[in-house]
Amino acid sequence: MSIHATLRQLRLFLAVAETGSISAAAISQHVTQPTVSMQLKQLSDHVGLPLYEVMGRRLHLTDAGQRLAETCRDLFERWDGFEMEVDALRGLTRGRLRLAVVSTAKYFIPRLLGPFSDRYPGVEVSLEVANRDRIVGRLEQNLDDLVIMTTPPEHLDLQTEALLDNPLVLIAPLGHPLASAPQPVELDALRAERFILREPGSGTRISCERAFVAREFVPSVRMALGSNEAIKQAVAGGYGVAVVSRHALDRDPAHDGLVLLPVEGFPIMSRWFLVSRREKRLSPVAEAFQMFLRESVAAMK
Numbered sequence: 001m002s003i004h005a006t007l008r009q010l011r012l013f014l015a016v017a018e019t020g021s022i023s024a025a026a027i028s029q030h031v032t033q034p035t036v037s038m039q040l041k042q043l044s045d046h047v048g049l050p051l052y053e054v055m056g057r058r059l060h061l062t063d064a065g066q067r068l069a070e071t072c073r074d075l076f077e078r079w080d081g082f083e084m085e086v087d088a089l090r091g092l093t094r095g096r097l098r099l100a101v102v103s104t105a106k107y108f109i110p111r112l113l114g115p116f117s118d119r120y121p122g123v124e125v126s127l128e129v130a131n132r133d134r135i136v137g138r139l140e141q142n143l144d145d146l147v148i149m150t151t152p153p154e155h156l157d158l159q160t161e162a163l164l165d166n167p168l169v170l171i172a173p174l175g176h177p178l179a180s181a182p183q184p185v186e187l188d189a190l191r192a193e194r195f196i197l198r199e200p201g202s203g204t205r206i207s208c209e210r211a212f213v214a215r216e217f218v219p220s221v222r223m224a225l226g227s228n229e230a231i232k233q234a235v236a237g238g239y240g241v242a243v244v245s246r247h248a249l250d251r252d253p254a255h256d257g258l259v260l261l262p263v264e265g266f267p268i269m270s271r272w273f274l275v276s277r278r279e280k281r282l283s284p285v286a287e288a289f290q291m292f293l294r295e296s297v298a299a300m301k
Contacts, residue, residue, distance in 0.1 A: 003046050003047055004046050005043055005046050005047075008039065009039045009040070009042060009043045010043075010068075010072050010075065010076075011029065011072075011076070012025060012029055012031070012035075012036050012039045012040065013039075013040060013043055013051065013065075013068065013069070013072060014069060014072040014073065014076065015028050015029050015036075016036065016040065016052070016059065017052075017061055017065065017066075017068075017069040017072070018069075020058060020059050021059060022036050022037060022040075022059065040052075047064060047068070049062070049064040050062050050064070050065075051064055051065035051068060052065045073141075073142060073143075074142075077142075078281075080095065080096060080283065081281065081283040081284075083095065084283050084284045084285055085283075085284060087284075094120075094122030094123060095122070095123055095124070095283060095284065095285040096123070096124045096125075096126065096285065097123055097124070097125045097126065097145055097146075097283075097285050097286060097289050098126045098128075098143065098144045098145045098146075099125065099126065099127050099128070099144060099145065099146055099147075099148075099289070100127075100128040100129075100130065100135055100138050100143070100144040100146075100147045100148075101127070101128070101129055101135075101147070101148040101149070102129075102130070102131065102132050102135055102148065102149045102150060102202075102203055103129055103130065103131055103202075103226075103227070103228065104150065104166065104203070104204060104228065104245045104247065104248060104272075105129075105148045105149070105272055106129045107245070107247040107248055108164070108247060108300075109127075109148060110127065112292075112293065112296050113125055113127065115292075115296070116289060116292050119292065120285070120288060123285050123288075128143075128144065131199065131201070131202055131226055132149060132150075132151065132201055132202050132203045132206075133201045133202075135147055135149055136153045136156075139153065139156055139158070139275070139277065140156065142277055142280065145276065145280075145282060145283060145285075145286035145289075146274060146275070146276055146282075146286055146289065146290065147274075147275040147276065148163065148272055148273070148274055148275070149203060149272065149273060149275055150166055150203030150204070150206075150207065150270050150271065150272055150273065151203040151206050151207065151270075152273055152275050156277065157277070157278045157279065158275050158276065158277060158278055159275070159276050159277070159278050160273045160274070160275050161273060161274040161275075162271050162272075162273055163271065163272045163273060163274050163293070163297050164271065164272050164297050164300065165269060165270075165271055166245050166246075166247065166269075166270045166271055166272050167245070167246045167267035167268070167269055167270070168204060168207060168208060168243050168244065168245055168246070168266070168267055168268040168269075168270060169243070169244065169245075169246045169249070169260050169266055169267045170190075170241060170242070170243055170260065170261045170263050170266045171232070171235050171241065171242055171243075171244060171249070171253065171258045171259065171260060171261070172235065172241045172258070172259055172261050173235055173236055173237070173238050173257060173258065173259070174236075174254060174257050174258065174259050175259075176241075176259060176261065178190075178261050178262070178263075179259040179260075179261060179262075181262050183262070184262045184263055184264045184266075185261075185262065185263055185264065186263075186264055187215055187217050187263055187264060187265055188217070189263070190217075190219070190241065190261075190263065191217075191220070192220070193219075193220065193240060193241050194220055194222040194223075194239060194240030194241070195219040195220055195221045195222065195223075195240055195241060195242065195243075196221075196222065196223045196224075196225060196231050196234050196235060196239060196240050196241070196242040197219075197221055197223075197224055197225075197242065197243060198224065198225065198226065198228075198231070198243075198244075199224045199225065199226045200224065202226070203270070204243065204244065204245060204270075205224075207268055207270040208243045208268060211265060211268045215265055222239075222240060223239065223240070228244050228245065228248040231244055232244070232248070232249070232256055232258060235258060236256055236257035236258055241261065243268070246267060274290065274293065
């Protein structure tokens with residue numbers, strides 16, 4: 001059986017799959033809802049199986065729909081890559097870069113996008129900033145060209161490249177009694193402290209827990225937050241101490257009402273990695289950003 005589907009139908013279907021809504025897909029593709037519904041009906045007829053079902057107000061893909069969505073992503077990724085390769089042969093530089101970064105990387109990656117866009121003004125950049133769990137999910141779905149994270153998942157076949165050190169420091173409110181210690185204090189001195197950590201599953205939390213296990217230290221975790229900004233506010237307000245990326249702090253933490261505690265074993269050294277699926281063929285734009293990122297990071301060291 002041959003399936004006669006048009007590129008327009010496949011683009012509309014993928015938009016529905018990614019937005020979970022016919023109305024949202026219509027808006028994103030600049031067409032009317034009846035147009036989307038009609039094209040999807042024709043596509044379902046060509047396939048011979050229902051591609052989605054509506055339960056309540058939410059659209060859910062069937063098994064056939066999920067398989068078609070994966071096929072569409074592969075197809076349009078290859079097509080976009082072909083267009084960029086043709087542009088490169090013509091001496092042009094345009095295309096789209098899909099980049100995803102963990103939330104701690106937002107303190108340095110967005111600052112690089114301006115210079116990159118100056119060098120390649122025809123490139124459209126899509127940046128997704130999320131916690132590690134969401135980034136891993138995007139890797140599993142192959143939604144991005146490149147990903148920047150601190151602890152790449154082990155269950156996926158990935159290409160990883162170390163980019164930049166990401167030291168994790170221990171912060172406390174100004175005036176904390178240990179802040180003025182003449183030399184680093186032992187970690188055990190913090191057993192009575194309330195700890196505020198990132199949410200379970202985050203790269204910072206994973207690195208922190210590994211270091212604590214190695215030191216046989218069990219912190220009294222009283223709060224878990226998904227935002228470095230929220231953690232800094234909680235610490236400055238006197239709720240407890242916390243472990244955050246040094247990059248998340250002002251050059252002078254005192255400006256935020258914070259102080260770095262001199263504790264043995266800190267900073268905990270972690271790294272940001274540039275990550276992509278091993279089987280993924282990078283587009284010319286993604287390769288250009290990869291080279292630009294290497295140059296920029298080398299200049300920062």
